[in-house]
Amino acid sequence: MNSDPLYKRVICQVPGWTNVGEFTKYPEQTSVGIQLQAGAYYYVEVLHKEGTGNDHVNLYWQTPSNSTRTIIPGSVLARWQDCQPSVRVRMNLEGPWNTTTAMMSDNLRQAGLLPTAEPYAGLGYALVGSGGESVAPAMFNTTGKNAIVDWVLVELRDKNNPSLVVATKSALLQRDGDVVGVNGLPRILFNIAPDNYYVAVRHRNHLGVMSFASKTLGPNEVSIDFTLNTEPTYGTSARATLSNGKRAMWSGNTHPDGYLQYTGAQNDRDPILQAIGGAVPTNTISAYDLRDVNLDGLVRYTGVQNDRDPILQNIGATVPTNVRQQQLP
Template sequence: MTNIKIMKSITSIIVAILLCSISSAYSQAIDKFSIDSGGDTSSSANIQILYTIGEVNIQERSSANLQLSEGFINPQIVLAISLDPKVFLQGPLLNPTIAGLMNDDLRVAAYIPTTSPYADNASMDASVLNVSGNDAIVDWIWVELRDANDNTLIVYSGSALLQRDGDVVGADGVSNLLINLPSDNYFIVLDHRNHLGVMTATALALSVDNVNTMNFTDSAFSTFGSNAQVILVSANTAMWAGDTNETDQIKFSGSGNSTNSIKDYVLADPGNGFNSVTYSSTGYLPIDVDLDGSGKFSGSGNDSNIIKDNVLNHPSNGFGSPTYTISQTVPLASN
């Protein structure tokens, strides 16, 4: 009887060992990594949140700007400078259809590209150009922040969009610009592909704690250099129109003048079969000084006359010389 009990005990032990072995062999292993199923950047006011969504993870993963654990959203909150500049371009305000608003002829004609013409090749959704009214897009514009101690040193640069009422906004067409820099003093530069750029007279205090506004259209707003902007009939100020060859200068006659750029473009236009100097080239053109969608060298409504009038009427051109050069007052960047 005792031997039978011993045998049963041994058998039970063997069965238990076998069951444990089978269970161990077929049990699920949990690896210490996550399978990411998504992620994005979300912005609100001047707060930017970076995040990734993943499956359950029993180990934390981190990089320079992100930390994830347990598969939940683990954001890094970045406080950015919220910039709300306002500026006018002279060209689309020469014959405004609505007083105080720049014309948006390029948008109406569907000439504005969804990819920026500037160095960063920023892009916007085509639906942004469906907006009309005060917030309709006039064109792309270039924004820089420069070092407070060296106004030739660019610490931020990027494309933005310009609305009819002068608001400079992000690529979504409505939001303030978010710039990932700390609170500090900066020079602010605004530039355009065929208008002369403009810069604040001094470095302004910009903070991540609030929206930073600056109105370049206000004649009382101080800009760098003498006659940095043109004074409009409305008494507002605007960026000088006429830099058709991207030299940061406006010249009516003389070597390298801006009007010859218009003439050369028009005469070389494949659609100008008769090489007529009165031909109108159309599209998104550097020679389109008033941004109406066409570039003309001579004839009614030509762009050359805008350049001539700016040169002859410039406050510093005391003798009304047609060879006078209007130079951009923004210092040449060192980087």
């Protein structure tokens, strides 16, 4: 059983024969406690050895609020290929990119600043069919290339009107660019009918990107790698180019309106100064904060690795009145 058949695992077994409805003959018949998400689909596979009796398989569960064994009815079971589409996503964030390791840094995780619940509902993002995703703190114990960088938002958009978001899922970005679900698996599953959808990725202080064309999502996994120059995206110059030639989402949208601005009304520079008190530009604060452009866990207006300079660099570095617009419809 698992939310993803590629990562199924044995949860219980019947080592011998049983009578119909005999659920407690062997200790192995009962699994340990499993946490299930309301409204989600789960893959259940039952294998049996051919014998001389009748072939009957019953699956039951007990919930925290009801210890009575309840057989799961066939009305809530379906062939897996008739269930939810999935997409495997790879992406980079420009802010935490480390040129030495050629991966993103996980400073937020190391500093213990990553929230265990997704931040996008609280930031006012339009979430469709999702929201409130959370993980156990142990999810952030992983180190190395699979360490968590931050929460991201994966969107499916209407094939005929890509400005219309039809499904969202909050997920976690690893240092190597893989996006994993809250179950830690590298496929993002959506409770939506199979069809063609545009795939977009968002981050709380980076400019979002979207696939150039709609993708056919169904029972077979679809992959999209936004780190590759060969993966076309919607719009013009939708991604930054990194030191190794890979692509990343533009950083610096501290005033999350889809525009990078260094000067003028609603610019992205002033919020950084305001975050550190508004008067002493050398101050710093440690926080999980929109104004932390490079995601190192510190908000800095001046000095090495400050959060102000990347904004100017991303609008061209020479004309402070330039503006870079997010390439989403």
